[in-house]
Amino acid sequence: MPDQGDATGGTYGTEGARTAPSAVRVEGLWKRFGEQVAVAGIDLELPAGKFIGLVGPNGAGKTTTLSMVTGLLRPDMGRVLVAGHDVWADPTEVKARIGVLPEGLRLFERLSGRELLGYMGRLRGLAGEETDKRATQLLDILDLAGSQHKLVVDYSTGMRKKIGLAAALLHNPEVLFLDEPFEGVDPVSAQTIRGVLERYTASGATVVFSSHVMELVESLCDWVAVMAAGRIRAAGPLADVRGSAPSLQAAFLELVGAHGRATAGDSLDWLGGNSGKAGDAENSATVAR
Amino acid sequence: MSAPTAPAGATGAARTAGTAAGAAAAAAPPALTPIFLRIKLSLLRNGLKGSSKRKAAYFSTLALALVVGFFMTLGLGLLHGSAHAGTVVVLLAAVLALGWAFMPLFFPTGDETLDPSRLVMLPLRPRPLVRALLAASLVGIGPLFTLCLAIGSVIAVARGAAGAAAAVVAVPLLLLGCVTLARAVATANVRLLTSRKGRDLALLSGLVIAVGAQLANFAGQSLFEAGGLAKLEPVEAVVQWLPPATAVAMVDSVSGGAYGRAAAQLVLTVAAVAGLMWSWERSLTKLMVTPDGSTIAASGPVKDRGAAGGGFWSLMPGGRTGASMQRSLRYVVRDPKTKSAWVTALAIGLIVPVFNALQGTGSVYLGSFGAGMLGVQMYNQFGQDTSAFWMVAQTISNTRDAYVELRARAAALALVTVPYTVLVTAVTAALVDDWQAFPAGVGVALALLGSMLCTGALASARFAYSIPTDGAFKNVAPGQGGLAWGGIAAGMLTSALVCAPVIALAIWLNTAEHRDMSWVVLPIGVAWGWLATWAGLRLAAPTVSRKLPEILLAVSKG
Numbered sequence: 001m002p003d004q005g006d007a008t009g010g011t012y013g014t015e016g017a018r019t020a021p022s023a024v025r026v027e028g029l030w031k032r033f034g035e036q037v038a039v040a041g042i043d044l045e046l047p048a049g050k051f052i053g054l055v056g057p058n059g060a061g062k063t064t065t066l067s068m069v070t071g072l073l074r075p076d077m078g079r080v081l082v083a084g085h086d087v088w089a090d091p092t093e094v095k096a097r098i099g100v101l102p103e104g105l106r107l108f109e110r111l112s113g114r115e116l117l118g119y120m121g122r123l124r125g126l127a128g129e130e131t132d133k134r135a136t137q138l139l140d141i142l143d144l145a146g147s148q149h150k151l152v153v154d155y156s157t158g159m160r161k162k163i164g165l166a167a168a169l170l171h172n173p174e175v176l177f178l179d180e181p182f183e184g185v186d187p188v189s190a191q192t193i194r195g196v197l198e199r200y201t202a203s204g205a206t207v208v209f210s211s212h213v214m215e216l217v218e219s220l221c222d223w224v225a226v227m228a229a230g231r232i233r234a235a236g237p238l239a240d241v242r243g244s245a246p247s248l249q250a251a252f253l254e255l256v257g258a259h260g261r262a263t264a265g266d267s268l269d270w271l272g273g274n275s276g277k278a279g280d281a282e283n284s285a286t287v288a289r
Numbered sequence: 290m291s292a293p294t295a296p297a298g299a300t301g302a303a304r305t306a307g308t309a310a311g312a313a314a315a316a317a318p319p320a321l322t323p324i325f326l327r328i329k330l331s332l333l334r335n336g337l338k339g340s341s342k343r344k345a346a347y348f349s350t351l352a353l354a355l356v357v358g359f360f361m362t363l364g365l366g367l368l369h370g371s372a373h374a375g376t377v378v379v380l381l382a383a384v385l386a387l388g389w390a391f392m393p394l395f396f397p398t399g400d401e402t403l404d405p406s407r408l409v410m411l412p413l414r415p416r417p418l419v420r421a422l423l424a425a426s427l428v429g430i431g432p433l434f435t436l437c438l439a440i441g442s443v444i445a446v447a448r449g450a451a452g453a454a455a456a457v458v459a460v461p462l463l464l465l466g467c468v469t470l471a472r473a474v475a476t477a478n479v480r481l482l483t484s485r486k487g488r489d490l491a492l493l494s495g496l497v498i499a500v501g502a503q504l505a506n507f508a509g510q511s512l513f514e515a516g517g518l519a520k521l522e523p524v525e526a527v528v529q530w531l532p533p534a535t536a537v538a539m540v541d542s543v544s545g546g547a548y549g550r551a552a553a554q555l556v557l558t559v560a561a562v563a564g565l566m567w568s569w570e571r572s573l574t575k576l577m578v579t580p581d582g583s584t585i586a587a588s589g590p591v592k593d594r595g596a597a598g599g600g601f602w603s604l605m606p607g608g609r610t611g612a613s614m615q616r617s618l619r620y621v622v623r624d625p626k627t628k629s630a631w632v633t634a635l636a637i638g639l640i641v642p643v644f645n646a647l648q649g650t651g652s653v654y655l656g657s658f659g660a661g662m663l664g665v666q667m668y669n670q671f672g673q674d675t676s677a678f679w680m681v682a683q684t685i686s687n688t689r690d691a692y693v694e695l696r697a698r699a700a701a702l703a704l705v706t707v708p709y710t711v712l713v714t715a716v717t718a719a720l721v722d723d724w725q726a727f728p729a730g731v732g733v734a735l736a737l738l739g740s741m742l743c744t745g746a747l748a749s750a751r752f753a754y755s756i757p758t759d760g761a762f763k764n765v766a767p768g769q770g771g772l773a774w775g776g777i778a779a780g781m782l783t784s785a786l787v788c789a790p791v792i793a794l795a796i797w798l799n800t801a802e803h804r805d806m807s808w809v810v811l812p813i814g815v816a817w818g819w820l821a822t823w824a825g826l827r828l829a830a831p832t833v834s835r836k837l838p839e840i841l842l843a844v845s846k847g
Contacts, residue, residue: 072679074838092686100683105676105845108616110623115616122612123684151623153485167680 022081023048023175023206024069029078031064038064040230042078046208046223048175051201053217054210055248056227057256062210063103065227066179069208070100083174096124099168101161103179103210109153113144113163116152117170124171131170138166143192158189165193169200176200178209182216194220214249224248228256321413325421329428354430358437365441375541376525378442382463382534385435389467390474392431408577415574419566422573426468439463442537452544455551459536462558466533469565477572488759492625499633503640510648529554532561609690613697614704620673621705626756626764627666627673631705634662639713646720653726654795656714657734663706664741664784668777670698670749671833672756676845682837692830695749699742699822710734729795729807732814733788739818740787743825744780750832752776753839755846766846791817 024046031039039061046052056062067073069080071087071094079086085093108116114135121131139145142162147155152163161181168176176197182190197220201207211217217224218238225235233255234241238248245251337344365381368374408418426432442463443456478487529538535554542551605611620627638659645651671678685691711731718727754773755766765773791814798807833840 070683072682072838072841095683095686100679102679105679108620108674108677108680110620111616115619119612119616120680120684122607123609123681125608125684128607 021048022046023050023083024208025081026065026069027079027081029065029068029080030076031061031068031073032076037230039068039075042230042232044225044232044235046206046225048083048206049201049204050206050223051197051221052206052208053221053224054208054227055212055214055217055224055252056210057212060227061230062227063179064230066177066208066210067102070098070102070177071095072100072102072105096171097174099171099173099176101164101168101176101178101181103183107152107160107164107167110151112149112151113155113159113166114139114148116163117166120167121170126171134170135166138169141192141196142166143189156186157184158186161185162189162193165196169196173205175206175208178207180211181209182211182213214247214252218242218248226252226255321417321421322424325425326428329425333428351430354434355437358434362437362441362444365438365445368445371445374445375529375538376521378445378537379525379529379534379541380521381438381442382537383528383531385438385463386467386470386533389431389435389471392471415570415577419570419573422472423465423468423566426472427464432464432468435464435467436460439537443540446537446541446544448544451548452540455540455543455555458555459540462536462562463533465562466536466558466565469562469569470533473565473569473572476569476576479572479576489625492759493629493632496629496633496636500636500640503637503644507640507644507648530557532558535561609684609693610697610700613694614701617698617701618704624673626758630666631663634659634666635709638662638709639716642713642717643720646717651717651721653714653718653721653723653730654733656710656717656730657737659713660706660710660734660738661741661784663702663709664738664745665777665781667699667702667742667745668748668780669752669754669756669773670695670745671753671840672749672844674844675756675758676841678841678844682841685834685837688830688834691834692826695746695826695829695833699746699826702742703738703822706738707735710738725804726799726807728811729798729814732810732812733791733795734814736788736791736814736817736821737784739821740784740825741780742818743787743821744784746822746825746829747832748776748780750829750836750840752780753843755844769843769846772843787821788817 022045024044026042026044026046029039029042031037042065054062054065064073068075068078069082069087071091074088079088081087082094083097085097087094108119111119117135117138118128118131121135122128126134136145139148142165144159144162144166147159152160155163161184165178165181168178178197181193185193197207197209222238223236224238224241226233226241242248242251245254337347365378368377439460443459447453447456528534529541535558539551539554539558542548542554602615605615621631622628638661641658642651642655645655671681674681681694685694714727714730714734718724718730752772752775754769754776756764757766791810794813795807795810798804798810
């Protein structure tokens with residue numbers, strides 16, 4: 001397992017950088033909310049053309065990091081380069097190259113799905129006809145054609161994620177940032193989203209997404225960065241981060257130091273009769289796909 | 290009744306109390322009523338716990354209700370023996386009942402003891418449940434206030450021993466009638482209330498209040514003229530047969546010796562209360578044993594919204610300008626908060642000049658009232674987007690983008706406001722028969738609109754704040770009140786200063802015997818407004834493009 005446990009944070013992913021130019025370069029990124037340090041100095045280099053997973057427990061700082069990288073949140077310190085352009089100094093170059101699907105922010109919910117895409121395309125400077133053509137194709141492939149005239153406010157979680165993804169893809173960005181794109185999404189929609197993303201990365205584009213579902217990250221990503229308590233604990237190709245551990249889940253728990261908590265179930269020995277199924281709780285909790 | 294508006298503490302209390310109720314019900318079924326009363330009281334208590342603001346609000350409401358209730362009881366008591374006492378109390382009872390019937394639709398107060406969806410999982414029989422819910426819904430400020438008015442009403446009309454006896458029966462009947470009416474209507478509509486459409490409806494209550502207050506103001510003025518009350522007698526003739534106003538009418542009939550009529554009114558009242566209880570129980574039972582169909586209904590066939598290139602929208606310019614204008618205008622129609630603010634502005638902007646004109650105090654220049662009210666909509670443009678502003682922020686990468694975005698929003702506002710202002714000013718001019726001042730009136734209004742758009746753009750850039758999407762009266766997120774009001778107050782003041790030269794010109798032309806020249810205010814006002822808007826947008830654009838993350842943070846607290 002390379003680079004793990006380095007709390008001060010060095011530049012990660014040098015191996016990825018050798019094989020491909022970096023899509024995103026983060027240098028000394030800091031963010032503090034009052035007393036709470038959300039992101040405590042991150043250095044990271046994400047290789048281009050990869051499916052990259054940013055994993056970590058809740059509150060690790062994934063959303064804050066992605067918000068700062070995409071220009072939605074101003075960092076206290078540090079620099080972010082996307083495709084060689086500084087996010088804060090050169091927004092024109094950056095904003096045209098990235099697509100974003102944030103978590104916890106609304107969409108324009110009083111527009112129908114199709115109207116939302118038409119609106120975003122025109123805001124992005126695409127011609128009306130081209131926008132409508134792309135919107136039709138995206139709605140089709142994301143299985144939203146049947147609800148394209150329904151208001152987004154009446155969409156389910158999965159449909160919202162899909163229309164958000166469509167809006168993020170509309171201008172054909174080089175790098176796509178997705179914050180928890182599979183959270184609360186049903187398996188059918190998840191498979192649809194997966195298919196679209198795999199096709200997109202196959203064409204040489206980069207996807208960066210955050211998640212705390214390890215199986216998902218393991219099955220999708222070829223490059224991962226593990227975050228905990230505002231710092232990067234490990235980063236690199238999936239196989240390297242996983243190391244000798246049987247699964248990414250095990251490697252992750254070891255990295256964030258959460259091992260041993262699963263067995264602390266003695267005080268609940270009355271629960272579920274007396275058949276001693278202590279191990280099952282952990283398994284069922286992770287079968288989220 | 291909507292769960293999100295309920296305080297977190299109260300929700301927790303409901304859950305634990307609900308479990309306790311369930312356990313108790315299983316053990317001893319008849320004791321449901323005291324349990325519900327206890328839940329209601331602990332919910333009230335817990336809702337107040339820890340929040341001094343809520344405590345203050347609750348106790349001041351209670352004090353206000355008591356004071357108003359006391360004085361209304363006193364006032365009604367003083368009506369005793371008056372010729373119009375019967376008319377007043379019967380109509381008052383009808384208004385009270387109407388209030389009870391419709392208030393829950395517009396003001397879902399989050400009374401969780403009455404929310405059937407929280408009781409669904411508990412093993413409860415409908416009849417005892419209705420009894421317990423009825424008892425619980427009699428606890429509160431509303432019922433207390435109603436009780437005061439009911440007592441005052443019967444004092445006003447009861448005469449003699451028979452009248453007093455009828456009064457004793459009438460008070461609980463009126464109270465029960467009001468409460469069961471409210472519960473029956475709310476329970477029958479609970480699916481609507483908990484659906485998105487119902488929540489949208491509730492958000493329009495601000496509009497009902499604002500416009501209602503204006504109309505009531507003007508209606509009251511004409512009613513309190515001499516002989517105004519006599520106009521209401523034909524209405525009373527009908528309303529005295531409508532339950533639960535029949536309860537009060539019965540007391541009047543008994544006191545007047547019309548025992549036959551009184552008996553009929555009593556039967557009607559009791560039948561109505563029983564009928565309402567029955568319908569309440571029925572819809573409650575139905576609600577608790579059938580699955581929530583709201584999502585099924587929503588997935589039905591949907592009409593094709595504004596198919597591409599359709600009619601009006603095809604006239605919009607291309608690119609960001611057209612897209613932003615289109616979205617702004619769609620939000621006016623579809624977003625309940627925006628709609629509420631716009632309809633209020635449009636209605637009051639019309640009511641004030643027209644009603645003043647009808648009462649002989651009108652002036653063409655009052656037409657600018659509507660322009661000013663609509664101009665306020667330019668303030669906090671990005672707050673109106675809520676956190677969806679990130680989608681706009683993602684596409685603004687330089688000052689030019691920010692300028693075009695602001696310009697499109699101002700254009701959408703002007704697209705409605707300019708013709709509206711011209712129309713209202715024309716109607717006012719026709720009513721006060723002062724066509725000579727019409728061009729000057731439009732000129733002043735448009736200069737005002739322009740300066741509002743100017744300061745509105747600047748305030749949007751510098752004083753952005755969140756507008757919570759729930760709660761009709763919550764227009765500012767907690768902690769941002771000062772920012773919001775400061776921004777609006779400073780903006781209004783600046784607007785007044787910006788268009789002061791045009792207003793001064795209009796006044797001078799009017800007073801200095803140059804009325805025939807007052808038409809020059811129109812071109813000057815238009816040019817002035819145009820220039821002010823342009824300058825405001827130009828000044829605001831760099832701030833917007835520089836402070837995108839800060840604006841997003843400020844508007845995402847809702």
